[in-house]
Amino acid sequence: LAKTTQPISMDSYEGQEVNITCSHNNIATNDYITWYQQFPSQGPRFIIQGYKTKVTNEVASLFIPADRKSSTLSLPRVSLSDTAVYYCLVGSNRDDKIIFGKGTRLHILP
Amino acid sequence: GAVVSQHPSWVICKSGTSVKIECRSLDFQATTMFWYRQFPKQSLMLMATSNEGSKATYEQGVEKDKFLINHASLTLSTLTVTSAHPEDSSFYICSARDAAGVSYEQYFGPGTRLTVT
Numbered sequence: 001l002a003k004t005t006q007p008i009s010m011d012s013y014e015g016q017e018v019n020i021t022c023s024h025n026n027i028a029t030n031d032y033i034t035w036y037q038q039f040p041s042q043g044p045r046f047i048i049q050g051y052k053t054k055v056t057n058e059v060a061s062l063f064i065p066a067d068r069k070s071s072t073l074s075l076p077r078v079s080l081s082d083t084a085v086y087y088c089l090v091g092s093n094r095d096d097k098i099i100f101g102k103g104t105r106l107h108i109l110p
Numbered sequence: 111g112a113v114v115s116q117h118p119s120w121v122i123c124k125s126g127t128s129v130k131i132e133c134r135s136l137d138f139q140a141t142t143m144f145w146y147r148q149f150p151k152q153s154l155m156l157m158a159t160s161n162e163g164s165k166a167t168y169e170q171g172v173e174k175d176k177f178l179i180n181h182a183s184l185t186l187s188t189l190t191v192t193s194a195h196p197e198d199s200s201f202y203i204c205s206a207r208d209a210a211g212v213s214y215e216q217y218f219g220p221g222t223r224l225t226v227t
Contacts, residue, residue, distance in 0.1 A: 032215075036218075041201065041221065042221060043205070043218035043219050043221045044154070044203075045218070046215060046217070087154075093207070097159050097167075098156070098216060099156055100154040
């Protein structure tokens, strides 16, 4: 299972674009990169998943360089409600278990 | 989209009693379900992997006789905390993988807050 490294915490302001980078140097060929968001006392919520290059959905973009050893979650124009913990996970459906890293605690200020 | 439910959402029990938490996949079949525990301001800690029709695989340090897991059907897994103690108070979260899924994604339940008094 690839280990991931993320910043422990980040602060930003409403209306700004926030980029959270995750390092996964040992990513395997079959591995996908998935990001989850978690609010206090709730289960994690899927944000976005990608394998390479760029993926965009209605809430975020995911940028993955050619070597796939890192990825960047981009949240456009954040609001106070984006204050949460964001987890980057790397793995494939062949993995028999999924391990969470420490995540990034994002705090949006008014 | 795929939905996972947990019941109850919160429970308070006395020390020494047992508590059962249910995890259901509502609109898909899950051959594999995971149980996590999360303490305040910490990440999710994997407790065990539950496979339908077979024994659960527990992570190191998790007592299998204390945390009983049953995955009797493709849509239901249960976690029973036996002889609960205050230190078992935590937020328990389950997740499920779609048996027909091809990508690496798991669907999480809303969590169950257990308080042992």
